[in-house]
């Protein structure tokens with residue numbers, strides 16, 4: 001998945017800067033290497049830390065990451081800045097069944113079916129919306145999870161994945177059900193690829209600036225500000241989704257913190273001008289805290 005994202009970005013970069021030579025350096029992250037619990041390899045940042053360090057060491061000048069995998073400012077390597085944000089793709093999650101299984105929806109799965117997902121948001125949604133099903137932690141990158149789903153090595157009957165990720169792998173044919181984002185709340189940063197650089201590297205910042213998709217950049221600013229205001233960590237079951245009305249230029253941030261036990265959710269919405277994206281995100285996050293979201297931030301019901 002990372003290589004497909006990188007290829008897409010490299011093409012864009014070369015088209016915009018045809019006189020420059022871009023070398024692609026492959027980095028295998030801890031999140032790709034390990035399949036154990038993320039908490040054991042340092043929690044959030046497992047997919048980005050290795051590339052971040054090489055960036056800070058000056059071995060590479062840009063790093064490409066899924067916005068969803070980039071930790072918040074409080075558990076982030078300092079000195080790294082986002083230089084470009086690629087246009088958002090689909091934010092929805094999907095149900096994937098082992099190869100050869102006839103198509104089914106989450107509602108069709110028999111009581112007690114084991115559904116693989118490690119994301120606290122997905123586990124909490126599963127408990128809230130499909131209490132007859134059992135969330136089972138699984139780990140590894142999207143490619144390896146799919147292979148282990150098919151081989152039976154995961155010990156699950158189905159798994160939840162991101163539609164955008166499957167799309168990048170050319171595997172949307174594996175989707176059994178696309179989950180309705182109005183109920184199955186999307187992840188903050190879902191479907192967004194970012195290109196980072198060293199904060200003090202003005203030359204790279206200038207090269208990346210024209211490649212950014214301004215509307216997606218605003219959405220991401222809003223979603224990340226909401227998460228930062230919440231101050232949750234990698235165990236928090238939260239959803240933040242910003243949307244932009246192209247006609248009115250009004251940006252709306254919808255944020256929710258879910259009870260990890262599945263008993264409910266707190267929701268907050270903030271709307272305003274798109275140039276106040278970060279303020280709107282913060283507003284939504286702070287509203288959730290005022291309403292008592294703190295009790296669920298540690299991931300305990």
Ligand SMILES: NCc1[nH]cc(CCC(=O)O)c1CC(=O)O
Nearest residue numbers: 066068161162164165190191192
């Ligand atoms: N490391 C998990 C991860 N980070 C980004 C994506 C998918 C693509 C995206 O939402 O941008 C995935 C795979 C998944 O959640 O199934």
